[in-house]
Amino acid sequence: MIDRIVWVVFRVVRGATLPHLTDADRAESDELIAARLLAARKRGRGAARIWAREFADIVRVRLSRWSATSLPFSMLDVKVGLRLLVKQPGLTAVALITLMIGIPVGLAPLHAIRAFQAPPPVDEGTRLQVVKNFDLVSRDWTPSFLYDFLNWRHNLTAFETLVAAASGTYNVIALDDDALPVRGAAVTASVFATLRVPPLMGRALVTADEAPGAPAVVVIARDLWRARLGGDPGIVGRSIRISGVAHTVVGVMPDGFVFPVRERLWLPLRVNPLAEPGHGQSILVFGRLADGLSPVAAQAQVAALGERTAAEFPDTHARLRPEVVPYTIGLFPLPRAGLQSDVGFYFIQATAVFVLIVICTNIAMLMLARTAARSEELAVRTALGASRVRILVQLFTESAVLALGAAAAGLLIADQIAGRAFGWLLEQVPGWIDFGVTTETSVLALGLAALSAAVLGVLPAFKVTGKDIRWNISSAAAGRAGVRFGGLSSTLIVIDVALAVATVGLAVGAWDTERGGGLGIDAGQYLSAGFRVPGAAPGTDVSAFDPADLSLRVGATQQALARRLEAEPGIGRAAFASVLPGMDHPRRWIEMDGEDTTDGFRGHRVRVAQADIDFFDALEQPILRGRGFDLTDLDDGMATVIVNTSFVDRVLAGRNPIGRWLRYRNRPGQEPGPWYEIVGVVGKLGMDQDDPESGAGVYHPLPPGAINPVRFAVKVGNDPGAFAPRLEALLGEVDPTAILAPPLPLADVFSFDAYVNSWLTLGVFAFILAVLILSSMGIYALMSFSVAQRTREIGIRIAMGARGSHVAFTIARRALTQMGLGLALGMTLSAVLLTAIDASIARVVAALGAAACVLLVIGLCACVAPTLRALRILPTEALRSV
Amino acid sequence: MHPTLSEAVFQILLSLSNQPRHGLGIADEVEQRTAGRVALGASTLYTAIRRLREDGWIEETDPPTAGHDPRRRVYALTATGSRVLSAEARRLESLVRDARGKAVLPGEGSA
Numbered sequence: 002m003i004d005r006i007v008w009v010v011f012r013v014v015r016g017a018t019l020p021h022l023t024d025a026d027r028a029e030s031d032e033l034i035a036a037r038l039l040a041a042r043k044r045g046r047g048a049a050r051i052w053a054r055e056f057a058d059i060v061r062v063r064l065s066r067w068s069a070t071s072l073p074f075s076m077l078d079v080k081v082g083l084r085l086l087v088k089q090p091g092l093t094a095v096a097l098i099t100l101m102i103g104i105p106v107g108l109a110p111l112h113a114i115r116a117f118q119a120p121p122p123v124d125e126g127t128r129l130q131v132v133k134n135f136d137l138v139s140r141d142w143t144p145s146f147l148y149d150f151l152n153w154r155h156n157l158t159a160f161e162t163l164v165a166a167a168s169g170t171y172n173v174i175a176l177d178d179d180a181l182p183v184r185g186a187a188v189t190a191s192v193f194a195t196l197r198v199p200p201l202m203g204r205a206l207v208t209a210d211e212a213p214g215a216p217a218v219v220v221i222a223r224d225l226w227r228a229r230l231g232g233d234p235g236i237v238g239r240s241i242r243i244s245g246v247a248h249t250v251v252g253v254m255p256d257g258f259v260f261p262v263r264e265r266l267w268l269p270l271r272v273n274p275l276a277e278p279g280h281g282q283s284i285l286v287f288g289r290l291a292d293g294l295s296p297v298a299a300q301a302q303v304a305a306l307g308e309r310t311a312a313e314f315p316d317t318h319a320r321l322r323p324e325v326v327p328y329t330i331g332l333f334p335l336p337r338a339g340l341q342s343d344v345g346f347y348f349i350q351a352t353a354v355f356v357l358i359v360i361c362t363n364i365a366m367l368m369l370a371r372t373a374a375r376s377e378e379l380a381v382r383t384a385l386g387a388s389r390v391r392i393l394v395q396l397f398t399e400s401a402v403l404a405l406g407a408a409a410a411g412l413l414i415a416d417q418i419a420g421r422a423f424g425w426l427l428e429q430v431p432g433w434i435d436f437g438v439t440t441e442t443s444v445l446a447l448g449l450a451a452l453s454a455a456v457l458g459v460l461p462a463f464k465v466t467g468k469d470i471r472w473n474i475s476s477a478a479a480g481r482a483g484v485r486f487g488g489l490s491s492t493l494i495v496i497d498v499a500l501a502v503a504t505v506g507l508a509v510g511a512w513d514t515e516r517g518g519g520l521g522i523d524a525g526q527y528l529s530a531g532f533r534v535p536g537a538a539p540g541t542d543v544s545a546f547d548p549a550d551l552s553l554r555v556g557a558t559q560q561a562l563a564r565r566l567e568a569e570p571g572i573g574r575a576a577f578a579s580v581l582p583g584m585d586h587p588r589r590w591i592e593m594d595g596e597d598t599t600d601g602f603r604g605h606r607v608r609v610a611q612a613d614i615d616f617f618d619a620l621e622q623p624i625l626r627g628r629g630f631d632l633t634d635l636d637d638g639m640a641t642v643i644v645n646t647s648f649v650d651r652v653l654a655g656r657n658p659i660g661r662w663l664r665y666r667n668r669p670g671q672e673p674g675p676w677y678e679i680v681g682v683v684g685k686l687g688m689d690q691d692d693p694e695s696g697a698g699v700y701h702p703l704p705p706g707a708i709n710p711v712r713f714a715v716k717v718g719n720d721p722g723a724f725a726p727r728l729e730a731l732l733g734e735v736d737p738t739a740i741l742a743p744p745l746p747l748a749d750v751f752s753f754d755a756y757v758n759s760w761l762t763l764g765v766f767a768f769i770l771a772v773l774i775l776s777s778m779g780i781y782a783l784m785s786f787s788v789a790q791r792t793r794e795i796g797i798r799i800a801m802g803a804r805g806s807h808v809a810f811t812i813a814r815r816a817l818t819q820m821g822l823g824l825a826l827g828m829t830l831s832a833v834l835l836t837a838i839d840a841s842i843a844r845v846v847a848a849l850g851a852a853a854c855v856l857l858v859i860g861l862c863a864c865v866a867p868t869l870r871a872l873r874i875l876p877t878e879a880l881r882s883v
Numbered sequence: 884m885h886p887t888l889s890e891a892v893f894q895i896l897l898s899l900s901n902q903p904r905h906g907l908g909i910a911d912e913v914e915q916r917t918a919g920r921v922a923l924g925a926s927t928l929y930t931a932i933r934r935l936r937e938d939g940w941i942e943e944t945d946p947p948t949a950g951h952d953p954r955r956r957v958y959a960l961t962a963t964g965s966r967v968l969s970a971e972a973r974r975l976e977s978l979v980r981d982a983r984g985k986a987v988l989p990g991e992g993s994a
Contacts, residue, residue, distance in 0.1 A: 021930070022929055022930070023933075026929040026933065027929075028954065029954075030906075030925035033925045033928070054922070054924060055924055055926070057924075058924025059926045061924070062924075
């Protein structure tokens with residue numbers, strides 16, 4: 002029995018892989034093998050060795066015959082493919098552009114996942130893990146403090162070493178007395194041993210540097226040494242001022258050392274062994290796993306320690322669960338498993354795949370129509386001896402030329418755009434994360450392109466080459482295409498319309514593109530800036546960090562700066578706030594007093610800002626109703642707000658807001674926030690840069706020192722940029738430790754913060770346009786082709802006495818049915834997806850309506866031209882092929 | 884000048900050098916002559932035979948004796964095939980001579 006099975010398998014494999022053998026060859030081959038099997042049996046040996054040799058022989062012969070000339074593929078196919086691209090520039094341009102967009106977009110989420118999984122570029126970087134606390138109640142990560150670091154370092158054996166790092170921006174004054182803000186970190190000396198990177202010059206930090214009262218020392222990055230310290234070979238031992246304090250440079254780190262993220266200088270972290278739980282400055286804790294220990298085992302140990310700590314300190318740690326997270330992922334508020342576990346990311350992934358499906362569907366329709374139009378050519382080639390495989394390979398090659406070329410071009414463009422478009426993001430991510438195109442992404446993209454070529458080129462070709470050749474040739478002679486698609490074309494049209502409509506709706510709904518209106522002030526007269534006071538001054542014990550003290554320092558700096566600015570001739574008062582007009586204000590949901598909040602009530606979405614009591618006066622904005630903020634609003638227990646006129650219109654339908662109360666809606670299960678009384682109304686001050694005309698806004702009074710950093714705008718005149726150096730000097734005189742954000746004219750702040758919006762808006766518009774164009778072309782091509790197929794039917798019906806108008810109506814009815822089904826499906830799909838993301842329904846409905854009209858017009862046009870053409874044919878001509 | 888022959892092709896030509904044979908006979912003769920060192924796989928044998936026929940180095944011929952199984956095709960070396968075989972044998976001989984000259988192989992000419 003086994004023998005028979007093996008014989009069958011052998012013959013099948015041989016037949017499939019060695020088709021050149023004739024029946025006589027195979028018969029004699031079988032006889033030879035049988036003789037050998039018999040001989041082996043007689044010698045008492047098994048047949049396995051004989052069979053193994055014969056199967057291996059098949060493989061060897063197959064491989065030896067594998068050459069370019071033996072494949073049904075030639076460079077002529079590539080030339081034909083290129084020639085077709087030139088002959089059909091419309092199809093080529095649209096397919097190229099959309100594949101160039103679609104393939105990189107489709108791969109972008111996977112690429113992002115891989116980028117964020119990149120381990121740090123140090124020895125055994127995958128063994129670096131971040132340890133941080135997860136709040137089981139708020140379901141979010143919480144800061145770690147020095148106590149946590151000491152507790153973990155003392156009690157965990159899962160880590161070879163642990164590091165604590167507190168990042169910040171420091172004013173560095175080196176050669177030319179100009180203060181340069183530099184990103185740096187106060188770190189435990191263990192960081193250098195943990196990362197296993199020796200210094201380029203001098204020494205790394207040592208444990209003795211951490212002791213309170215130890216000399217102020219610093220290790221700097223090589224690029225900082227070269228750029229700001231002249232590359233002085235005697236830098237080790239020199240003194241530089243960091244945030245006003247003299248530090249001795251003890252070492253220089255090599256290029257590429259940017260830990261924790263993008264730091265360029267490293268100060269010793271003063272470690273107080275008596276740090277209390279939940280107090281002090283927040284820090285990052287990371288370490289290298291002990292030899293032989295897996296992250297899972299480390300997690301078990303960390304979790305057990307977390308339970309003991311929670312029992313010992315229930316007030317601060319009862320709801321905390323420490324977790325071990327891969328280093329790069331641990332730097333971000335991502336789930337432990339990485340970007341791919343984030344709920345929002347699934348939406349992005351789904352959208353990317355959606356885009357790819359839309360594009361492939363449209364191109365499939367175009368390719369289908371193009372292939373069907375060549376049915377006569379393909380039939381003649383078949384008659385002349387071309388095998389089906391040969392034709393399929395040629396059509397695949399033609400599609401592959403298009404798809405691979407588009408993928409390669411798309412990757413090149415994506416690689417260029419990745420850095421420029423997201424330059425603002427790159428400063429926030431570790432230096433070793435590369436958003437450029439990687440080898441893996443390139444291989445995936447080219448593989449996807451090859452798959453697209455197979456689907457787009459080969460599947461339609463199967464349909465075209467499957468028909469009886471005589472039928473194809475006679476159909477072509479009769480002036481009709483030799484292929485009927487029937488249900489396939491209807492299905493494709495319905496799907497295409499549905500996806501096009503849904504995609505347009507999704508794009509518009511997910512991105513509110515309406516822009517317009519001003520900031521409510523003459524932005525060209527104002528200079529904007531911001532400052533931050535560092536939490537713990539360099540060289541101080543971070544565990545002794547007191548938020549109240551910091552608040553006092555910030556408040557003092559703010560008030561002193563306001564006085565100095567007011568004393569400057571020709572300069573207006575400073576307006577301090579959490580965000581300035583034109584910037585992206587945070588969004589919150591609110592409810593009003595007296596509203597029925599049951600039965601799925603979601604609340605009102607508003608923009609929120611904190612503004613000091615002189616904010617509106619400084620911006621020369623009158624209070625339109627009620628009163629402005631005053632000192633009494635800063636007292637404890639006072640809960641007052643000012644709203645803008647858009648709030649009055651949208652939330653209160655124009656009713657008087659003075660004396661009304663609002664409160665913020667929190668997540669389900671959380672207690673609602675306190676009530677706030679509306680005491681005044683101001684005009685629109687650009688709180689919603691996507692919707693300046695109607696963005697409802699709420700202002701809270703801002704006590705001095707309540708926020709850090711704090712932004713401000715000051716009226717300086719027609720050339721705001723000219724005052725920037727003076728502003729820097731004033732702040733330096735008021736507080737040398739304060740870090741000043743680069744001053745910008747307020748008008749430029751608007752455009753700076755709209756940088757991302759403008760890129761995305763441009764992308765969305767371009768995308769919508771591409772989808773509509775491609776969908777329109779695909780629908781037009783397939784519909785007109787389908788109608789053209791019915792030329793004979795139309796001729797017969799006219800000959801039989803049917804009215805032309807009735808025939809045209811019949812054809813249009815079918816097209817409208819297909820379009821209608823597609824529209825209904827698309828709108829349903831769009832509505833389901835947009836419900837989840839709180840899109841502006843009115844805007845989405847308008848966009849869907851516009852897309853539907855465009856597609857409907859295209860569909861009808863696609864029917865009209867071929868129908869009229871068919872109606873003009875004499876019945877005798879139409880009947881000729883009978 | 885003919886290309887270098889693979890061992891399978893050389894053995895097949897060698898097998899047909901003194902008499903016509905069918906495929907099974909070729910395989911048996913080669914295996915016996917080489918004491919089992921060369922066991923031509925069925926696929927290799929018949930693929931090679933097909934190519935040798937196309938190249939004109941062997942040809943199908945009448946079976947030498949009566950009572951021969953008519954299903955089996957008998958092959959004989961052509962004049963071209965004979966020249967190719969001789970040339971390859973001389974080439975291999977010169978290689979062996981070179982190896983002996985360098986004492987890689989024992990025999991005449993070794994140092």
